[in-house]
Amino acid sequence: xxxxxxxxxxxxxxxxxxxxxxxxxxPGERYEIGDYSLHIQCxxxxxxxxxxxxxxxxxxxxxQTLLKQSSQTTRxxxxxxxxxxxxxxxxxxxTSRRIAYELHLLLNAAHISPPYILVGHSFGGYNMxxxxxFYPKSVVGLILVESSHxxxxxxxxxxxxxxxxxxxxxxxxxPSPPASxxxxxxxxxxxxxxxxxxxxxxxxxxxxxxxxxxxxxxxTIPLIVISRGMxxxxxxxxxxxxxxxxxxxxxxxxxxxxxxxxxxxxxSGHNIPQDEPEIIIDAISDVISQVKLxxxx
Numbered sequence: 001x002x003x004x005x006x007x008x009x010x011x012x013x014x015x016x017x018x019x020x021x022x023x024x025x026x027p028g029e030r031y032e033i034g035d036y037s038l039h040i041q042c043x044x045x046x047x048x049x050x051x052x053x054x055x056x057x058x059x060x061x062x063x064q065t066l067l068k069q070s071s072q073t074t075r076x077x078x079x080x081x082x083x084x085x086x087x088x089x090x091x092x093x094x095t096s097r098r099i100a101y102e103l104h105l106l107l108n109a110a111h112i113s114p115p116y117i118l119v120g121h122s123f124g125g126y127n128m129x130x131x132x133x134f135y136p137k138s139v140v141g142l143i144l145v146e147s148s149h150x151x152x153x154x155x156x157x158x159x160x161x162x163x164x165x166x167x168x169x170x171x172x173x174x175p176s177p178p179a180s181x182x183x184x185x186x187x188x189x190x191x192x193x194x195x196x197x198x199x200x201x202x203x204x205x206x207x208x209x210x211x212x213x214x215x216x217x218x219x220t221i222p223l224i225v226i227s228r229g230m231x232x233x234x235x236x237x238x239x240x241x242x243x244x245x246x247x248x249x250x251x252x253x254x255x256x257x258x259x260x261x262x263x264x265x266x267x268s269g270h271n272i273p274q275d276e277p278e279i280i281i282d283a284i285s286d287v288i289s290q291v292k293l294x295x296x297x
Contacts, residue, residue: 022189026086027060028079031109038106039086040079044071048115048140048291050284051107052078054273055122055146057198059085061190066277070284074117079106081127083197085190094200096123096208097215100130114138117287119280121145121273123201126208129216129256136219141287142257145226145280146270149249150212153205156242160206216256222290223257224283225250229266259290 028041041060042049050070054063060078070076081099082090090102107116116139120128125147132139153160201208227250233239254260263283268275 022187023086023193024061024187024190027064028086029110030086031106033102033105033109036082036088036090038079038082038088038090038102040077040106040110040112041067042075042077042110042112043067044073044075046074048074048117048288049112050074050076050117050119051103051112051128052076052119053081053103053121053124053127054078054084055124055270056201057194058121059190059194061085061186063273066273066280069277069281073281073285074288076284077112079103081197081201083200084194089197092200093204093207094197095204095211096126096130097211099127100134103127103131104135115140115291117141117143117284117291119143119145119284120147122270123148123205123208125253126150126212129212129218132218132221133215139219139221140291141222142218143224143226143280143283143287144253145272146228147225147250147253148209149253150209150216152246152249153209155245155249160202218256221257221259222287222294223254223260224287225253225260225262226272226279226283227262227264228269228272229264230269232269259294261286 026039028039030037030039039060052063052067052070054060060067060080063078067076067078080087082088082094082102091098114135114137118128118132118139118141120126120143122145125144128142128144129147132142149155152158227247231240231243233243233246251262254262263279265272265276265279268279273280
């Protein structure tokens with residue numbers, strides 16, 4: 001989740017689904033992928049096309065700055081996973097395998113042709129890795145931003161809800177801004193939409209992590225791993241050890257490809273896409289350059 005401090009919030013039920021009328025105007029387009037529709041917004045021109053998947057609890061409205069900056073370099077798209085933003089709710093369980101397949105259907109329905117450079121933040125990293133594994137001929141580059149690692153729950157001793165039990169009593173969330181916050185605050189309708197969906201995804205996290213353990217490899221493509229430079233866990237020795245393990249897991253992600261680099265966003269915690277988007281934009285440009293260089297060899 002994209003907050004400088006992750007909060008664990010316990011709740012007994014979900015906010016009611018925001019009425020479509022109360023949602024802000026749709027910034028992109030919706031496409032049917034069966035009996036439900038997903039939203040995607042694309043800007044700019046050029047190849048490869050950048051496809052962005054946000055962190056758990058966020059939606060495409062949180063990545064507008066990044067999308068606009070990336071579109072100045074090449075065609076760039078950010079989409080809403082099922083249940084977020086302007087996308088319909090999708091079938092459950094909400095696991096990374098299902099999400100990667102839905103993205104494939106969406107790109108086909110929207111006639112967004114490969115090659116793709118994938119950008120995944122936090123939980124979005126799970127989804128993009130599986131997409132690269134399932135559709136290797138479509139992907140020419142991957143950028144993992146503070147990406148989840150399939151072993152992080154075991155290494156950090158995080159207990160997840162049992163899969164498929166419908167026990168959605170834990171959600172990782174960021175506090176809502178006060179009513180007096182700036183005009184740039186996320187509309188409450190989008191927050192309510194995301195709150196419910198995040199619970200579904202958290203219920204599937206254990207299964208998603210196992211899916212990555214079985215299918216987490218990627219093709220031999222340029223890979224950039226971007227990690228936080230400001231710790232999320234600090235204070236006592238136990239917290240510092242957790243932070244050390246997180247960075248070790250981030251470093252381990254670089255082993256997915258021989259063409260990899262590990263960068264640090266020195267002025268950001270987990271919330272890199274909002275706090276330091278320029279490092280992601282630079283990474284996109286670097287991957288495009290690497291892709292063209294490899295094509296010439």
